[in-house]
Amino acid sequence: MERIEGRYVTLSHCWGKIEFLHLATTTLPRFEEGVELEALLKTFRHAFDISCRLGIRYIWIDSLCILQDSEDDWLYQSAQMDQIYNNSLCNISATAAENSTEGLYADRHEFQTWTDDIDLKTDGIPGRDDSRSIQKCTILDLAFWERIVDNAAVNRRGWVLQERLIAPRVLHFCHNQIAWECWEKEFAESRPDNLTLHQLIGGSVMDGNRLKSMIPTFNGRLLREERLRKSMHGKPWEIDEHLINAMPSIYCFEIWKRIVEVYSKALLTKPSDKLIALAGIAKLMSRRIMNGNDENYVAGMWRTHIEGQLLWRVDPVVRRGSFIFHSERPADYRAPTFSWAAVDTNEGIKYGDATDYGLSPDKYKFIAVDRVKIEQKTRDSFGVIVSGYIVVKGVLKKIAIFDSKRDCYTRYHWQLKKDGQILGETYKMIYLDAPKSDCPGILDYGSGNGFVDGRAYCLPVALDRVTSRSELDGSPQELVCLLLQSVKGEHGTFRRIGLTKISRYHSRSQEEVFELSKFGEEANMPCPWDPIAKKHTIRIIC
Known part of the structure; x- marks a missing residue:
């Protein structure tokens, strides 16, 4: 095919459920001969008009530039998304349109x-x-901005997030006005002199976070301060400044965490695209976080500080007094269970505070990731995952998880087990990843077994909400743990099923939280035990 050079624009749009003319092996001859403008959808025709008005001859539209019935072409083109959008002059976004028949131009008042x-x-x-x-x-x-752009129809699509973030400029066609977004500023017709973003945290109006900005020392620092303020209920005097004033690389992680939190709520027509639709942003971040070292990318996370990145969670949803669990695991393999990408949830995943323990003293963390192995379908480190696992050194605790049907404050709870007996405190701060998929064997409290085959375990990972004030006056420090399930017939192998937090306020004594990491019965766990290092070796897989 003849090489074409010149400036071009791109288009972000909602496909919708209607059938329309697109590029495929069967329609390729027609496209090569030339397609009548009237044969294309209104959104495409409007995008052509805008491109011409901008003096741009070329436009890239996914459904017209990728062979939709060719897996090889799809894999190749999807790996180029960072280049396609990053090198465009501008991304035209059909922000308000629910499908491509609605067009870009709306009735305006x-x-x-x-x-x-x-x-x-x-x-x-x-x-x-x-x-x-x-x-x-x-x-x-x-x-x-949240109303007219962030929550608009097109920006609820998973693929569009990376199109929006990677493109240097985005022209949003909203329901009643046009908005502009680039890496440095936002504008709207009703705010032509620069749109100042704000948010309300702890009763105070603070500068808002600019999703498109990827400037670590500014936006990353702002995100970090926001997260810490939220954890301390907006009380700035509770925060140790050294936790905010971090290295630029840590600010990059803050940006990545926010991207993941936003992206995990987005909709995908094909759930199998979960990691592929984020690969373009991941490649861009790889150049910033890891100086282009692709091997550091681990199923939607990064090898550096990976211990803290394991501590994502799915918050339960309470509606009309009932706990609703929309999250589930996809039927087809997509990512190892330790990755947030292994779960689908409309509410998205959340990150806590304990996400960069490479900067904190070892006394605040209780695990170390010893080895990481990810196998992709192609040579692309950001491509489709075939299998993967991590090997963790830590101290495992046997537990039982129960269904708290009689408790209006929580749906599930757990307790420690020793020699087959339930003992100790009842812990209710529990976040199961996908209980309908992972935990069909959870029984009522009266059974005494929890999981039907007793294969649930707790792995203490790190202390959350560590501030100088919390150490001085004994304010709550939460111990954050992973919840695991042993894999039958595979010694030392587990799958993640959730996360739990243990507050000093919810324990019999303050010491009990930390004694979790020293509780007995270590050698009897279904995994290797090192009596010298006093650590288990745990392999977390599918």
């Missing part, structure tokens, strides 16, 4: 784009200049 300016009478307000009784103010809509 000019008054809807007016800014909300008001004249506020300030007489009698303490601290106000009496000479100016009328103050011109602008009403801030903290949810403006």
Whole structure:
């Protein structure tokens, strides 16, 4: 095929459920001869019009540029997404359109784009200049960008997130106005002089996070401060500044964690695309985090500080007094269970505080990842995963997980087991990854067994919410643990089923939390035990 050079734009759009003309082996001859403009969907025609208005001759549209019935072409092209979007002049986004028949141009009402300016009478307000009784103010809509862009139809699609983040510029066609987004600024017709993003945390208005910005020392630091403030309920005096003032590489991890939290909520027509649809962003981040060392990418995470990255969770959803679990594991293998990519959930996954323990003293972490092995379908380190595992050194504890049907505050809880007996405290801060898929054997409390075959284990990983103040005054430090299930017939092999937190407030004594890592019966676990290092060797797989 003839090589074409020149500037080009790209298009992000919702495919929808309708059938439309697209590139395939059967339609390739027709495309080579030339397709009538009227044969294409309205969104495509509008995108061509915008491209022409910009003076750009070429446009890249996924459904028209990738052979949709060729797995080989799909694998090849999907591996090029970082180059395709990053090298484009601009990405045209059909932001508000539910499908490609709706187009980009919407009916507009000019008054809807007016800014909300008001004249506020300030007489009698303490601290106000009496000479100016009328103050011109602008009403801030903290949810403006979230409403017209972040939560719009196209940005709920999984593939679109990387298109939006990788492209240097995005032109959003929203329901009532056009918005602009680049790596440095956001604008909208109703905010033409730069859109200032804000958010409310702990009763205080703070600068908002710019999803598209990937500047570690600014946006990464802001994300880190936001996460720590949320964990301390917005109390800045609770935070040790050294936790905020980290190395630039740590700020990159903060950006990655936010991307994963947002992406894990997105919709995919093919769930098997979970990691592929993020590969372009991963390659971009690899160049920033790992200086292009692709081997550090591990199924949606990074080898550096991987111990903390294992501590993602799926929060339970409570509606009308009932616990609802939408999360489930896909029928077809996609990623090892230690990866967030192995779970589908409409609510997305969440990261806690204990995610960069490479910077913290060893006394705050209780595991070490000794070995990582990921096998891809192709040579692409960011491609489709065939199999994978990690080998962890830590101290395993046998537990029983129960269904708390009579408890209105939690659906599940767990307790320690020793010699087949239930003992110790009842722990209710439990986050199961996909209980309907993983835990069909959970029984009522009265059975005394928990899992029907007793294969549940707890692995203490790290202390969460570690601040200088918490060490000085004994404020709560949560012990974060992985919940594992042993694999039948494979000694030392486990699969992840969830995460749990143990607060000092919820234990019989403050010491019990830390004694978990010293509790007896170590040599009787279904995995190798090193009596010198006093650690188990645990292999976490499918």
